[in-house]
Amino acid sequence: xxxxxxxxxxxxxxxxxxxxxxxxxxxxxxxxxxxxxxxxxxxxxxxxxxxxxxxxxxxxxxxxxxxxxxxxxxxxxxxxxxxxxxxxxxxxxxxxxxxxxxxxxxxxxxxxxxxxxxxxxxxxxxxxxxxxxxxxxxxxxxxxxxxxxxxxxxxxxx
Amino acid sequence: xxxxxxxxxxxxxxxxxxxxxxxxxxxxxxxxxxxxxxxxxxxxxxxxxxxxxxxxxxxxxxxxxxxxxxxxxxxxxxxxxxxxxxxxxxxxxxxxxxxxxxxxxxxxxxxxxxxxxxxxxxxxxxxxxxxxxxxxxxxxxxxxxxxxxxxxxxxxxx
Amino acid sequence: xxxxxxxxxxxxxxxxxxxxxxxxxxxxxxxxxxxxxxxxxxxxxxxxxxxxxxxxxxxxxxxxxxxxxxxxxxxxxxxxxxxxxxxxxxxxxxxxxxxxxxxxxxxxxxxxxxxxxxxxxxxxxxxxxxxxxxxxxxxxxxxxxxxxxxxxxxxxxx
Amino acid sequence: xxxxxxxxxxxxxxxxxxxxxxxxxxxxxxxxxxxxxxxxxxxxxxxxxxxxxxxxxxxxxxxxxxxxxxxxxxxxxxxxxxxxxxxxxxxxxxxxxxxxxxxxxxxxxxxxxxxxxxxxxxxxxxxxxxxxxxxxxxxxxxxxxxxxxxxxxxxxxx
Amino acid sequence: xxxxxxxxxxxxxxxxxxxxxxxxxxxxxxxxxxxxxxxxxxxxxxxxxxxxxxxxxxxxxxxxxxxxxxxxxxxxxxxxxxxxxxxxxxxxxxxxxxxxxxxxxxxxxxxxxxxxxxxxxxxxxxxxxxxxxxxxxxxxxxxxxxxxxxxxxxxxxx
Amino acid sequence: xxxxxxxxxxxxxxxxxxxxxxxxxxxxxxxxxxxxxxxxxxxxxxxxxxxxxxxxxxxxxxxxxxxxxxxxxxxxxxxxxxxxxxxxxxxxxxxxxxxxxxxxxxxxxxxxxxxxxxxxxxxxxxxxxxxxxxxxxxxxxxxxxxxxxxxxxxxxxx
Numbered sequence: 001x002x003x004x005x006x007x008x009x010x011x012x013x014x015x016x017x018x019x020x021x022x023x024x025x026x027x028x029x030x031x032x033x034x035x036x037x038x039x040x041x042x043x044x045x046x047x048x049x050x051x052x053x054x055x056x057x058x059x060x061x062x063x064x065x066x067x068x069x070x071x072x073x074x075x076x077x078x079x080x081x082x083x084x085x086x087x088x089x090x091x092x093x094x095x096x097x098x099x100x101x102x103x104x105x106x107x108x109x110x111x112x113x114x115x116x117x118x119x120x121x122x123x124x125x126x127x128x129x130x131x132x133x134x135x136x137x138x139x140x141x142x143x144x145x146x147x148x149x150x151x152x153x154x155x156x157x158x
Numbered sequence: 159x160x161x162x163x164x165x166x167x168x169x170x171x172x173x174x175x176x177x178x179x180x181x182x183x184x185x186x187x188x189x190x191x192x193x194x195x196x197x198x199x200x201x202x203x204x205x206x207x208x209x210x211x212x213x214x215x216x217x218x219x220x221x222x223x224x225x226x227x228x229x230x231x232x233x234x235x236x237x238x239x240x241x242x243x244x245x246x247x248x249x250x251x252x253x254x255x256x257x258x259x260x261x262x263x264x265x266x267x268x269x270x271x272x273x274x275x276x277x278x279x280x281x282x283x284x285x286x287x288x289x290x291x292x293x294x295x296x297x298x299x300x301x302x303x304x305x306x307x308x309x310x311x312x313x314x315x316x
Numbered sequence: 317x318x319x320x321x322x323x324x325x326x327x328x329x330x331x332x333x334x335x336x337x338x339x340x341x342x343x344x345x346x347x348x349x350x351x352x353x354x355x356x357x358x359x360x361x362x363x364x365x366x367x368x369x370x371x372x373x374x375x376x377x378x379x380x381x382x383x384x385x386x387x388x389x390x391x392x393x394x395x396x397x398x399x400x401x402x403x404x405x406x407x408x409x410x411x412x413x414x415x416x417x418x419x420x421x422x423x424x425x426x427x428x429x430x431x432x433x434x435x436x437x438x439x440x441x442x443x444x445x446x447x448x449x450x451x452x453x454x455x456x457x458x459x460x461x462x463x464x465x466x467x468x469x470x471x472x473x474x
Numbered sequence: 475x476x477x478x479x480x481x482x483x484x485x486x487x488x489x490x491x492x493x494x495x496x497x498x499x500x501x502x503x504x505x506x507x508x509x510x511x512x513x514x515x516x517x518x519x520x521x522x523x524x525x526x527x528x529x530x531x532x533x534x535x536x537x538x539x540x541x542x543x544x545x546x547x548x549x550x551x552x553x554x555x556x557x558x559x560x561x562x563x564x565x566x567x568x569x570x571x572x573x574x575x576x577x578x579x580x581x582x583x584x585x586x587x588x589x590x591x592x593x594x595x596x597x598x599x600x601x602x603x604x605x606x607x608x609x610x611x612x613x614x615x616x617x618x619x620x621x622x623x624x625x626x627x628x629x630x631x632x
Numbered sequence: 633x634x635x636x637x638x639x640x641x642x643x644x645x646x647x648x649x650x651x652x653x654x655x656x657x658x659x660x661x662x663x664x665x666x667x668x669x670x671x672x673x674x675x676x677x678x679x680x681x682x683x684x685x686x687x688x689x690x691x692x693x694x695x696x697x698x699x700x701x702x703x704x705x706x707x708x709x710x711x712x713x714x715x716x717x718x719x720x721x722x723x724x725x726x727x728x729x730x731x732x733x734x735x736x737x738x739x740x741x742x743x744x745x746x747x748x749x750x751x752x753x754x755x756x757x758x759x760x761x762x763x764x765x766x767x768x769x770x771x772x773x774x775x776x777x778x779x780x781x782x783x784x785x786x787x788x789x790x
Numbered sequence: 791x792x793x794x795x796x797x798x799x800x801x802x803x804x805x806x807x808x809x810x811x812x813x814x815x816x817x818x819x820x821x822x823x824x825x826x827x828x829x830x831x832x833x834x835x836x837x838x839x840x841x842x843x844x845x846x847x848x849x850x851x852x853x854x855x856x857x858x859x860x861x862x863x864x865x866x867x868x869x870x871x872x873x874x875x876x877x878x879x880x881x882x883x884x885x886x887x888x889x890x891x892x893x894x895x896x897x898x899x900x901x902x903x904x905x906x907x908x909x910x911x912x913x914x915x916x917x918x919x920x921x922x923x924x925x926x927x928x929x930x931x932x933x934x935x936x937x938x939x940x941x942x943x944x945x946x947x948x
Binding site for chain 6: 744748771
């Protein structure tokens with residue numbers, strides 16, 4: 001651990017030069033949780049709105065956010081994602097929804113930010129759709145689970 | 159608590175009709191935390207990169223993300239924010255950075271999503287700038303702190 | 317019928333000055349159809365993918381496109397939509413899907429383009445999701461059905 | 475014809491994995507028509523606005539929309555187009571304008587959606603510029619004419 | 633002249649709070665020049681490409697850029713422009729093109745940045761279209777000419 | 791010098807076909823100046839706001855604008871930048887700030903527009919942050935300094 005890669009010697013931010021890196025297949029997996037009241041979770045997963053668009057909307061928002069990542073994160077490189085998946089799973093025993101994402105491409109730089117951004121925006125979209133009934137929802141533990149490819153190879157969260 | 163406002167009777171998503179709501183001043187405050195290794199936090203706040211652009215970049219990213227909220231969250235209304243603030247505070251004793259945001263406008267609908275999105279994207283930007291030295295950082299507790307204005311009036315997190 | 321409003325005396329395009337127009341409630345309704353093979357329509361509406369995200373994805377895409385209209389149509393004014401609806405209806409007897417949209421706001425200028433753009437992009441999204449099985453789908457009859465508000469008042473397609 | 479490629483086993487939408495596809499040169503051609511009153515068409519092509527920006531504006535809008543396709547169509551991959559053409563032809567005998575488009579690139583996935591999106595947005599732009607004089611215009615027959623490249627090779631509309 | 637309005641007491645950037653400002657009609661006019669070789673200017677204005685899309689493309693790019701201003705300039709407020717004009721004038725005696733722009737709206741904050749951004753992007757678009765024949769073109773004197781409305785009232789460049 | 795590359799035989803604009811060009815490493819360097827009152831420059835570089843975000847904000851805005859170039863310049867190809875740098879230097883003796891930029895990638899087409907756009911938007915951002923105290927600032931001499939790579943090879947401004 002030595003220096004921050006996104007700052008030059010004077011501390012000024014710049015987009016890191018990846019010209020000399022090798023194109024390899026890169027995969028990243030991330031997750032996020034959104035905790036809510038039990039009744040809120042029931043409204044999404046059972047009864048009246050069971051077949052409703054809540055999860056579908058969050059899924060689409062997450063996928064589109066992965067593509068928008070270089071517009072959101074100032075020093076991210078524009079990438080050509082070859083695959084994006086956003087899964088949502090209700091965990092009624094913990095009164096929360098788990099979001100897990102996967103992004104993949106062949107490139108000189110990794111897709112960690114895309115996977116994390118997809119998870120974050122899917123969670124925010126769930127918040128948006130349920131906020132009229134439950135403003136106290138909390139988005140928790142957005143983190144990288146695993147990444148493959150590139151010079152530093154495989155990394156997995158403990 | 160009754161039904162989800164963003165779904166119609168068939169469960170289809172739509173952008174809620176706010177035509178008949180009143181224009182009032184709306185304020186929302188949100189927060190997020192990003193936990194990292196002690197050394198990572200030191201790199202941002204002390205020594206070599208002390209005057210560097212890390213916090214400034216995250217701040218700008220958060221402000222710009224608040225403006226981009228209706229592009230990210232599918233059912234959000236486009237809004238004309240009159241003020242956005244994003245503060246970052248190092249908390250060395252907890253080895254984390256706290257992000258708190260404030261969004262404000264006069265409108266028929268609230269700015270909760272803008273404040274939450276600003277906090278999320280500022281946190282993601284910190285992750286991006288430090289990920290080369292610390293992939294295990296975790297973004298935690300993104301939540302609404304307080305909102306004012308609108309029909310439901312003042313709300314404050316417990 | 318006299319002159320095109322979006323061109324000046326020299327024929328140069330410009331964004332029409334609406335400063336002196338009155339803010340009124342404006343509503344526009346539009347529709348589009350996408351014709352496909354009977355088997356393709358069955359795949360969307362029956363059997364294996366019956367509960368799948370096809371219509372939800374098109375609906376979300378249409379709503380988001382309404383918000384993006386001023387980025388797509390060069391001379392459109394930026395607007396603050398107060399409501400957007402996108403409905404999709406399978407018409408198996410005609411082997412097609414009907415898309416109808418509604419956009420609403422209080423503004424100095426109308427929302428016809430938003431309603432038409434939402435219908436077009438919802439139709440294009442259906443094409444995208446089914447193109448692997450049916451490249452010959454045709455999007456037909458994108459048109460304005462009705463508009464209310466503004467100086468010219470109510471207009472309805474014949 | 476078997477299953478929709480953009481849905482997984484549970485019916486959830488995702489961005490199709492194209493990692494293992496081959497990079498080939500891909501070309502797609504699409505068309506659209508916009509039918510209008512004879513006087514409207516005359517205003518564009520003759521007399522006072524003959525040298526005006528109407529067709530130029532629609533052409534530029536179409537080209538820019540091709541580049542925006544992955545932002546509009548939720549499950550589209552981001553692509554690096556190497557060529558985009560948008561042609562507009564007045565057909566006075568049929569009181570309409572024909573729009574035909576061509577998109578090209580070297581990639582793992584096709585450019586059908588880009589060509590169709592360019593045609594649609596060029597047509598919508600014509601509608602926008604003429605709507606003050608003719609709200610009854612109809613956009614018709616947006617369809618793929620031809621595509622080359624990729625695993626499925628050459629395809630041509632009947 | 634005292635302090636920079638876009639920084640707080642600690643020097644951190646934020647979006648200035650305009651909540652308490654009055655809505656007035658605001659107008660801003662800006663200009664830019666692009667100097668080129670005489671032959672390059674001739675290619676645009678005479679002979680073979682006389683009726684070509686060069687000026688129309690720059691005009692459209694400038695208008696669209698005015699709408700994109702809050703996405704480009706980090707601390708700009710999102711605005712609802714009511715009018716945008718971009719004029720291009722060949723000045724053969726000075727071997728340059730003059731671009732002048734006008735933006736207008738009713739708002740709590742001014743449109744100077746929109747007018748300046750429109751002028752800049754129109755100039756950049758001319759550069760793009762002519763760069764294959766003349767890389768040495770220079771964009772000069774982008775400046776505000778005049779602004780009206782708001783607390784500080786009328787301002788005119790010397 | 792013969793014809794404009796972005797127009798076809800009829801003078802219609804299109805996105806130039808680069809399919810047959812070779813992928814080479816491309817670099818472009820550009821610059822811009824913004825002249826202001828001596829007091830304005832002092833406010834940025836000395837005293838109260840010395841550690842403030844002014845330069846950082848302009849730097850980030852410039853980097854993000856380079857990525858947005860294909861959205862702004864109608865006929866630009868979408869590119870995957872591998873490196874972007876934006877430097878700001880106060881020149882107190884000339885009462886101005888110099889902005890110089892560098893963009894780099896491996897592609898079939900050059901990055902001149904990205905470097906010029908980054909310089910322009912960084913300058914506009916400085917204008918925005920200082921306009922409350924100095925509306926008379928002028929952005930001057932936006933020009934390409936140098937480009938490498940591609941068929942035409944190395945080019946350097948005189």
